[in-house]
Amino acid sequence: MRRALAIGLLSALAAIGAAADTYPQRPITMVVPFAAGGPTDVVARIVAEPMSRALGQQVVIENVTGAGGTTGITRASQASPDGYTIMMGHMGTHGAAPALFKGLKYDPAKSFDPVGLAAGTPIVIVAKKGFPAQDLKGFIEVLKARGPAINQAHAGVGSVSHSTGVLFNSQTGAKPTLVVYRGTGPALNDLMADQVDFMTDQIVNVAPQIAGGTIKAYAIATAERSPSLPDVPTTKEAGLPGYEVSAWNAVFAPKGLPADVRAKLVAALDTALKDPATTKRILELGGTVPKEAEAGPVALQALVEREVARWTPVLRSAVETNP
Numbered sequence: 172m173r174r175a176l177a178i179g180l181l182s183a184l185a186a187i188g189a190a191a192d193t194y195p196q197r198p199i200t201m202v203v204p205f206a207a208g209g210p211t212d213v214v215a216r217i218v219a220e221p222m223s224r225a226l227g228q229q230v231v232i233e234n235v236t237g238a239g240g241t242t243g244i245t246r247a248s249q250a251s252p253d254g255y256t257i258m259m260g261h262m263g264t265h266g267a268a269p270a271l272f273k274g275l276k277y278d279p280a281k282s283f284d285p286v287g288l289a290a291g292t293p294i295v296i297v298a299k300k301g302f303p304a305q306d307l308k309g310f311i312e313v314l315k316a317r318g319p320a321i322n323q324a325h326a327g328v329g330s331v332s333h334s335t336g337v338l339f340n341s342q343t344g345a346k347p348t349l350v351v352y353r354g355t356g357p358a359l360n361d362l363m364a365d366q367v368d369f370m371t372d373q374i375v376n377v378a379p380q381i382a383g384g385t386i387k388a389y390a391i392a393t394a395e396r397s398p399s400l401p402d403v404p405t406t407k408e409a410g411l412p413g414y415e416v417s418a419w420n421a422v423f424a425p426k427g428l429p430a431d432v433r434a435k436l437v438a439a440l441d442t443a444l445k446d447p448a449t450t451k452r453i454l455e456l457g458g459t460v461p462k463e464a465e466a467g468p469v470a471l472q473a474l475v476e477r478e479v480a481r482w483t484p485v486l487r488s489a490v491e492t493n494p
């Protein structure tokens with residue numbers, strides 16, 4: 172009996188080992204928890220291409236939308252930890268969501284094997300091009316004067332656009348009507364069509380439209396201006412120094428990956444981010460490329476723990492002071 176058990180165990184271990192040695196043998200799904208065309212999708216497609224080359228199998232994007240990104244992340248967190256399902260999460264799904272999303276079905280710090288940071292994405296305050304204000308101070312005055320007559324777009328409770336929007340409203344006293352979208356890709360279309368008034372969004376989504384003049388930017392919420400948007404003032408220059416916030420996008424896998432499989436995914440992302448064509452695309456959209464110390468699974472796990480700890484009190488108090 173014991174001999175049979177030992178043989179069974181050894182053959183199971185051999186099978187896992189063999190699977191890891193030959194991984195990947197088929198395409199890998201990268202779940203993007205927002206609609207195609209938005210910032211999460213943009214970053215996912217930028218890194219999926221070189222990751223496919225590094226892994227020798229296609230990394231296929233699957234947009235699974237809803238509930239501020241938590242529908243897609245929940246589904247990906249429950250997938251088999253075999254390396255064939257990964258996901259693009261971010262500061263919303265893996266940082267802000269626990270503070271705002273009731274009944275979250277995953278724990279950002281425990282339900283995943285982090286793979287690595289993909290891009291930093293500064294937040295920009297953008298409005299429809301005809302919005303009646305010339306600068307951020309004037310914009311805030313109009314928001315406060317017109318209250319719920321102003322429509323603010325976001326991608327669902329706990330998303331980056333929602334959480335950074337809640338923070339903006341609590342700091343300015345604005346009380347707009349929130350309009351939810353399945354991603355800020357569709358929200359941007361409505362902003363360009365004057366169907367919604369403003370949003371706080373990740374630069375990689377809105378930089379081309381700001382440069383093209385189809386929407387306007389009042390400020391970027393970083394200490395320094397972005398090289399890709401040199402004419403957009405920082406929030407400090409524009410009179411709202413306390414509003415400094417950047418988002419980030421990162422690759423995760425369901426918890427429990429075999430070590431070899433995880434190592435291959437980490438190496439593929441690392442190779443992707445060392446590819447000059449990849450970094451060029453991230454930078455020209457105003458994103459930032461992870462520094463050496465920010466890259467890889469250990470740094471990402473620490474980032475998630477820091478971000479959940481940071482955003483939980485900030486957002487809970489923001490919602491209390493400005494419900």
Ligand code: MLT
Binds near residue numbers: 206208261333355373
């Ligand atoms: C968000 O959190 O606002 C999302 O990143 C929007 C998106 O990617 O569509």
